[in-house]
Amino acid sequence: MKQFKKTVLKNIIMVLTALVLVLSPISYPHFTIRSFAENKPVIVVIDPGHGGGGNANLGAVYNALTEKDLTLQLARALKAELDRYDNVSVILTRTEDTPLTLEQRAVFAKENNADFLFSIHFNASPIKNEHIFYGSEVWTSAFSPYYQKGYDFGQLVMGEWNGLGLYQKGVKTRIGKKGDDYYGIIRQSVKRNIPCVILEHAYLDCTTDASVLKTAGFIEKLAVADATAMAKYFKLRSPSGADYSGFTYTNTLYPAGNLYQDVTGPDVCSAKVLAADPARGNILVELTTSDKQSPVIYFSYSYDGGNTFSPLQMWDRTKNTQSFNVVVPPKTVNPKIVVRSYNNYEQMSESNLVDVTGIF
Numbered sequence: 001m002k003q004f005k006k007t008v009l010k011n012i013i014m015v016l017t018a019l020v021l022v023l024s025p026i027s028y029p030h031f032t033i034r035s036f037a038e039n040k041p042v043i044v045v046i047d048p049g050h051g052g053g054g055n056a057n058l059g060a061v062y063n064a065l066t067e068k069d070l071t072l073q074l075a076r077a078l079k080a081e082l083d084r085y086d087n088v089s090v091i092l093t094r095t096e097d098t099p100l101t102l103e104q105r106a107v108f109a110k111e112n113n114a115d116f117l118f119s120i121h122f123n124a125s126p127i128k129n130e131h132i133f134y135g136s137e138v139w140t141s142a143f144s145p146y147y148q149k150g151y152d153f154g155q156l157v158m159g160e161w162n163g164l165g166l167y168q169k170g171v172k173t174r175i176g177k178k179g180d181d182y183y184g185i186i187r188q189s190v191k192r193n194i195p196c197v198i199l200e201h202a203y204l205d206c207t208t209d210a211s212v213l214k215t216a217g218f219i220e221k222l223a224v225a226d227a228t229a230m231a232k233y234f235k236l237r238s239p240s241g242a243d244y245s246g247f248t249y250t251n252t253l254y255p256a257g258n259l260y261q262d263v264t265g266p267d268v269c270s271a272k273v274l275a276a277d278p279a280r281g282n283i284l285v286e287l288t289t290s291d292k293q294s295p296v297i298y299f300s301y302s303y304d305g306g307n308t309f310s311p312l313q314m315w316d317r318t319k320n321t322q323s324f325n326v327v328v329p330p331k332t333v334n335p336k337i338v339v340r341s342y343n344n345y346e347q348m349s350e351s352n353l354v355d356v357t358g359i360f
């Protein structure tokens with residue numbers, strides 16, 4: 001009704017303006033009437049993951065960090081940051097420690113005519129992986145056109161996170177047993193025609209990320225990063241400075257092949273010893289690794305034949321072969337090199353064993 005009145009009023013003003021312009025001999029100062037489409041605000045729903053009173057739905061809890069609290073803290077800061085832009089309406093699915101099902105969150109977004117639902121999370125490795133992973137990742141729908149929207153936004157937000165020193169694992173999709181999106185919040189949103197991404201900012205269970213998250217003001221920096229990516233995606237402008245109204249990005253095409261998740265490790269994982277210097281305890285190792293399906297993002301090495309491995313190292317994903325130095329502690333007898341490489345679905349392959357006993 002309000003809308004209708006507005007339109008009628010607008011039409012009357014337009015007719016009167018036209019009459020004045022036609023009848024009047026004098027010139028008028030230049031002004032621009034923005035179209036309704038331009039004035040229609042973008043509606044962004046921010047979903048702080050998990051939550052519920054007391055110990056309900058805590059999410060990941062490690063290193064004195066609790067996911068449900070961090071997601072709320074970040075979501076509030078993100079709203080404050082994004083509210084600085086014009087033409088955007090930012091709504092949170094929860095503003096307190098309130099229990100909500102995934103379906104309720106998507107229904108809420110629908111009721112508010114959301115243009116996009118951003119679900120805020122922090123990560124943790126599966127227990128069997130011993131808390132070794134670190135970095136950021138984005139999950140999106142495997143189905144068009146939600147896939148493209150999530151992927152486009154994912155590229156933008158990863159650019160911002162990378163600027164904060166977080167390691168970027170990529171934008172991923174995962175399909176469940178029934179053939180639809182595995183993650184409930186994505187599935188429930190897509191069902192209601194709302195694009196949705198899960199933003200896994202960093203791992204709470206790995207000190208590489210946890211120590212960064214604990215630095216003063218880091219959550220606020222993440223909020224600025226998320227808000228900047230959203231402002232770029234929706235081409236927003238802030239009266240206080242930032243203007244992304246002319247921002248462009250490459251629109252993602254839907255891949256020709258299916259988008260099923262990668263369930264196998266890198267196809268190639270082959271280790272070679274290039275040189276050994278027993279006096280200094282150094283072994284120069286060359287690793288050749290690649291995966292047709294997903295990028296290789298981490299590697300680790302062992303000098304005791306695979307009993308113990310180094311923390312995960314970052315792999316330069318633009319290369320298939322790289323060499324690195326393995327420092328072997330003094331008095332190590334019969335070192336044997338084994339290398340592991342991981343793709344961005346955390347699927348691992350283990351190399352051949354290289355026995356350096358004779359030369360070390």
Ligand SMILES: [Zn+2]
Pocket residue numbers: 049050059060067121122
């Ligand atoms: Zn979570």
